[in-house]
Amino acid sequence: MVTISRRSLAFAVAYSSLLAFAFVFQSLPPVLRHIFQELNIDHAQGGLLMGIFALPGIFIAIPSGWLADRYGFRKVGVIAVFMMILGTVIVAIGDDFLMLAIGRFVSGIGAMTLVVIAASLLSTTFRGPKLGIAMGFYNTGMPLGTILAFNTLGVIATSYGWRVTMVIPIIVSLIALALMFLWHDDETSGQTTGIFETLSSMGGSIWLLGLVWLWFNAAAIAFLTFSPDYFSSLKYSAPMATFLASSIMWGALIVSPAIGPFLTNISRKKALVIGGSILPALIFFGIPAAPLWLIPLVIALGLTASLLPPPLFALPAEIVKNEQQGIAFGVLSTCLNIGVLLGPFMVGFSRDQTGTYDQGFLIMGVFSLLAALSIAPLSRYRKSS
Numbered sequence: 001m002v003t004i005s006r007r008s009l010a011f012a013v014a015y016s017s018l019l020a021f022a023f024v025f026q027s028l029p030p031v032l033r034h035i036f037q038e039l040n041i042d043h044a045q046g047g048l049l050m051g052i053f054a055l056p057g058i059f060i061a062i063p064s065g066w067l068a069d070r071y072g073f074r075k076v077g078v079i080a081v082f083m084m085i086l087g088t089v090i091v092a093i094g095d096d097f098l099m100l101a102i103g104r105f106v107s108g109i110g111a112m113t114l115v116v117i118a119a120s121l122l123s124t125t126f127r128g129p130k131l132g133i134a135m136g137f138y139n140t141g142m143p144l145g146t147i148l149a150f151n152t153l154g155v156i157a158t159s160y161g162w163r164v165t166m167v168i169p170i171i172v173s174l175i176a177l178a179l180m181f182l183w184h185d186d187e188t189s190g191q192t193t194g195i196f197e198t199l200s201s202m203g204g205s206i207w208l209l210g211l212v213w214l215w216f217n218a219a220a221i222a223f224l225t226f227s228p229d230y231f232s233s234l235k236y237s238a239p240m241a242t243f244l245a246s247s248i249m250w251g252a253l254i255v256s257p258a259i260g261p262f263l264t265n266i267s268r269k270k271a272l273v274i275g276g277s278i279l280p281a282l283i284f285f286g287i288p289a290a291p292l293w294l295i296p297l298v299i300a301l302g303l304t305a306s307l308l309p310p311p312l313f314a315l316p317a318e319i320v321k322n323e324q325q326g327i328a329f330g331v332l333s334t335c336l337n338i339g340v341l342l343g344p345f346m347v348g349f350s351r352d353q354t355g356t357y358d359q360g361f362l363i364m365g366v367f368s369l370l371a372a373l374s375i376a377p378l379s380r381y382r383k384s385s
C-alpha cells in the first residue's frame with residue numbers, strides 16, 4: 001500500500017486548491033470577448049466582473065484565516081469549494097450582467113477563502129528552508145492554472161460557446177475537494193483570541209506585505225483581464241492573443257521553483273520583491289510604446305513578475321507567529337482583493353474613455369512601482385515565538 005507523508009499531502013491539497021482558484025478566477029478573461037458580444041456589456045463592466053469576484057474577499061479573508069487557525073483547513077476548505085462551484089454554475093446559466101455579477105460574487109466568497117487557507121496550510125506545515133522551497137513550487141499553481149485556462153477556454157468558447165467552458169473550472173474544483181477529504185486537521189492551534197486582538201498583536205509589517213500584494217495584483221490582474229482584447233486589436237489571432245496574455249504567468253513555472261532555495265533571509269526576500277515590482281513596471285510602460293518588441297517584452301514581463309510572489313508568501317512565517325499564519329494570509333488576501341477590484345475597473349474605465357489601452361498600461365506600471373515603494377519600509381522584525 002502506498003503511503004504519503006503529511007507534508008506531501010499538505011502540498012498536494014494546497015496546490016490543487018490554488019489550481020482550482022486559478023481556473024475559477026481566470027475563467028472569464030479568455031472568453032470575455034464572447035461575453036461582450038452575446039450580452040452587450042462594456043469594458044468597464046467586464047472589469048467589474050473581475051473585481052466583483054474579489055469584493056467579498058475584502059471582508060471575509062481575515063475572518064476566514066482566523067477560522068482556519070481555530071477550526072482547521074478541512075472544515076473551512078470544503079465549504080469554500082462548494083461556494084466556488086455554485087458561483088460558477090450561476091455564471092454559466094446567467095443571461096445578463098447582473099446574473100454574471102452574482103455568480104462571480106458567490107464564487108469569489110469561496111475562492112478568496114480558499115486561497116487564504118491554502119497558503120497558511122503550507123506556512124504551518126513546513127519550516128525553515130523547506131518552506132521557501134514549498135512556497136516556490138506552490139506559487140507555480142496560479143500561473144499554471146492561468147496558462148491552462150487562457151489557452152484552453154478561449155479555444156473551447158470559439159467552438160462550443162463560452163458557457164461550456166465553465167465546466168472545466170468545476171471539474172478542477174471537484175478534484176481539489178476530493179483531496180481535501182484525505183486531509184485531517186489534527187494539528188490545529190485551536191486559538192481562542194478574537195480577530196481584532198490577534199490583528200493588533202501582529203504589528204504593522206504584515207500590512208506592508210499586504211500593500212505590496214495589493215498593487216502587484218492590481219497591475220497583474222488588469223493585464224490578464226484586458227491584454228487578450230489589446231493583443232486582438234493588434235491583429236493577433238484569438239489563440240495567439242490569449243497565449244501572449246498568459247505570458248505574465250509562464251515565467252513563474254521556471255522562476256518560482258528556482259528561487260525557492262534562495263529565500264533564506266528577509267533581506268533577500270525583500271530585494272526580490274523590489275526587483276519583481278520595478279522591472280515589470282518598466283515593461284508595462286514599454287508595451288504600448290514599442291509594439292514591434294511586444295513578444296520579447298511580454299516574455300520579460302513573465303520572468304520578472306515571477307520574482308515577487310514566492311518571497312512575499314514566505315515572509316509571513318518570519319514576521320508573524322505560527323498560530324497567526326491563517327489570519328496573516330487573510331490580511332494579504334484582503335489587500336489582494338482590493339487590488340483586483342481596483343485594477344481591472346480603472347484600466348477598463350480608461351479604455352472606455354480614451355478608446356485605447358495606452359493609458360491603461362501606464363496605470364499598470366504605476367501600480368507596480370507602488371508595490372516597490374510599499375516594501376521599502378519593511379523592518380527586520382522577527383516573530384518572538
